[in-house]
Amino acid sequence: MTAIEQDRARGAADGRREKSTRPSRIFRNPMAKLASLPMIFTALVVFVGGTAWTVFYSFTSSSLLPRTDFVGLAQYERLWTTSRWIVSIKNLAIYGVCSLVLTLVIAFVLAALLDRKIRGEAVFRSIFLYPFALSFIVTGLAWQWILNPDFGLQGLVRGWGWESFSFDPLNNPDIVMFGLLIAGLWQGTGLIMCIMLAGLRGIDDDIWKAARVDGIGTVKTYVRVIIPMMRPVFITALVLIASGIIKLYDLVVAQTNGGPGLASEVPAKYVINYMFQAQNLGQGFAASTMMLLSVVIILIPWAYLEFGGRKQ
Amino acid sequence: MSNVSDLNMGAIAGQIDSEPRGPRPRRRFSRANIFIYGTLLLVSVYYLLPLYVMIVTSLKGMPEIRMGNVFGPPMEITFEPWVKAWAEACTGINCDGLSRGFWNSVQILVPSVLLSIVIASVNGYALSNWKFRGSELFFTILIIGAFIPYQTMLYPIVIMLREIGLMGDLGGLVLVHTVFGMPILTLLFRNYFASIPEELFKAARVDGAGFWGIYFQIMLPMALPILVVAVILQVTGIWNDFLFGVIYTKPETYPMTVQLNNIVNSVQGVKEYNVNMAATLLTGLVPLAIYFVSGKLFVRGIAAGAVKG
Amino acid sequence: MTDTMTNPRQTTEHSVEIRNLDLSFGAVKVLRDLNLDIRDGEFLVLLGSSGCGKSTLLNCIAGLLEVTDGQIFIKGKNVTWAEPSARGIGMVFQSYALYPQMTVEGNLSFGLKNARVPRDEIKSRIKRAADILQIEPLLKRKPGALSGGQRQRVAIGRAMVRDVDVFLFDEPLSNLDAKLRADLRVELKRLHERLDNTMIYVTHDQIEAMTLADRIAIMKGGAIMQLGTPAEIYNRPQNLYVADFIGSPSMNFLRGTYRDGAVHGADMMVPMDGYAWAGDWPEGREVIFGIRPEHIVTGDRLPSVPVKTEARIDLVEPMGSDTLVYAQMDGRDVNIRMEGTAEVRPGDTVPVGFNPARASLFDPETEKRL
Known part of the structure; x- marks a missing residue:
């Protein structure tokens, strides 16, 4: 090793004498490389290494401690026969679809309304965005209180004299996911609205003028001209919402803690429960690998659209 | 009713006859305006309701809460729930309130924000001005890493922290925040430094400045706006974190969010909703203050972080 | 209405009329008491530096901005309150403003479909526009796949298919490079000759204005500082601003006193024989004497001009077709445009001369032409 390096050094020195070649590539701007070490460590060891480690150990029978005792796909078979996991997936699907559609629709409509040169735009924007500054824990606890069946919304309406009124999502397994959805939308739509508003502001004013000269109505201009032009913004929003949905955890812990029963369990919570409470690491690893897989399934088409399309 | 509208029509028709001049007469409450402001106001109620309910609940006594009407303003304002939430509320055996979590969070927050920003700004600087073989690859991995669910990396990090003896320690959590804040912050700084004219960098190099010289004397002073954005992003993000806090710390070092959840969702004892809401508000106060003070910068920060992330 | 019936001549004469137009954004007055009559089939250019209100005026005519006071008539119809689409105008924008997600054909037909124009009619209008603008091969493409010049043609096509009387152009050539700009300028002129529509054209480029306009x-x-044909604007600027704005390099200004039929400068006397006076003789008063660089003659042409003097040369800029000379004349810095073959060196003193009939005199206080 040292011999080779000496060789190389000598070669470099010879070269310099002859035609002043650059020093060996590895030793060029050493400071930049030194300064990038934390990034390289994070990227390679934590992100790639950590993920690979988890995937690797998902094929073992690790329980209390990680063990290299391979059991093939047994953890996955068990995972997909565990009703709690199945319920988690179904819940996330319901929450995900609703959240995706409603966030996009609400955020775009609000952004479009704010873009109509209205008075008090800054005030409205602050109102719609402030929940985003709050944690999911705070969000979940606040909505848990508002949806409290005795003192919250239901109690209020019943107090008005409508005795049979029933809106108790946090204790009704059928609609508990919508209880979470109300809180999730409250917290997250503001951000997407801001992104959409920025997108709308980025549209050339002349396009609006051209549409007016052409006699296209406002709504039709949005639908036929503006929304197609905002495709990249919508895709960004989609990726953001989707990656947020998969990570859904804190909100559930705070608002329902997975209840009533298992009715609002979600995959992320499954992983953490099995890894850190049930001491069944293998299940946790298998479940988190499934989460990783779902992200890959979402990301690949997006990356393809975003970066594959650009080359043409 | 019909009479009134007929009269209006007549008036407008009359104006048209007398030749249009100046701005088009506009009704103050046009249908479009009613729709726009009506919708915005209605939606505002949805967004403001929880904050309002939290505030009024935290100012009521328990007897008043049990009488119902969560939306009514307090008949008798009391700050006792706030005092109790801060200094007396119990989690498990500890009954010293949220203050413990608050100070834990502060101890986590300050070094995490500093360390993550220092590292990410140097990374971004190296990536935009000192590209080396493989630098883009590492950066790409870093960005992709931002999309990997944390769950797949949680346990390996437990092992790493155990190895270096920082598991359960605040220092360990600081490292975790630094690592997971790195993708977005690096991206933010890289894009910002890339937008600074390259001539400036070249001129500094011609003048003989090196890697750190250019960083400290040229780039960092110019990066003030993005530093503010990064601080806002990190303070909010780290303060609001629950997942890492609950996994990488132990009960004595729990950050505020974890402690809050334990206080509110504890199954023991009588539920004191007013104390719970005071505690919730206390936890939300720091990011809310940052949000309302920083205003447009906050929007810029999250938009920059989000759109490009 | 009756007016139009009994006197159709008047309506065809004026295509666009602007009466006492005011526009303010809050406290800022952008347009003030503006009056303008544009004849049918005329090519009118609104020229000015940025912020002068030219684009604002165009947007008012289009109905994209609401006026604060005053009236706008198009083809004799009061359109002050009318929607842009109902004004009988077509508009071409600086940024083209094509709908990027639609094909060229889609761009041309979108407005017509929306106005429920019959399908056959749409087809024939698109065909005609595509023929004239030579964009048939592009009809199925999207704007993203077109060059700047092609995009601008499509944008003009979108205005054409609307089958309107008045075309509005908002700096349509500004985003193109110099060569393409010159080409499209010629095409625009041809288009105007062929279509014979009224065209109102906003630009900050005086070459475009001079070459395209019937009136500027x-x-x-x-x-409006001056409204007139390009020749009037160039030869008889009505005030100092216009004199200075038009022409490149701009007009030279000397100071002097007018006495006994002549302007007396520092060491020069210019008898104003043959000068077409716009106002009273400013006997005994100070005047500003303006002469264009290309109207100061040297060499062979010297005998043909009545006034002769000398200029000391400071700097010479050969431009090929002609030579630009920075010199001292009557104690002031002046520009002189000489022939490309002129052989002069800095430091030389050369005899120069000019014809006072081509000069302009201005009142230093009112800045108006005398």
């Missing part, structure tokens, strides 16, 4: 309106601070 030079604007400053929300008011």
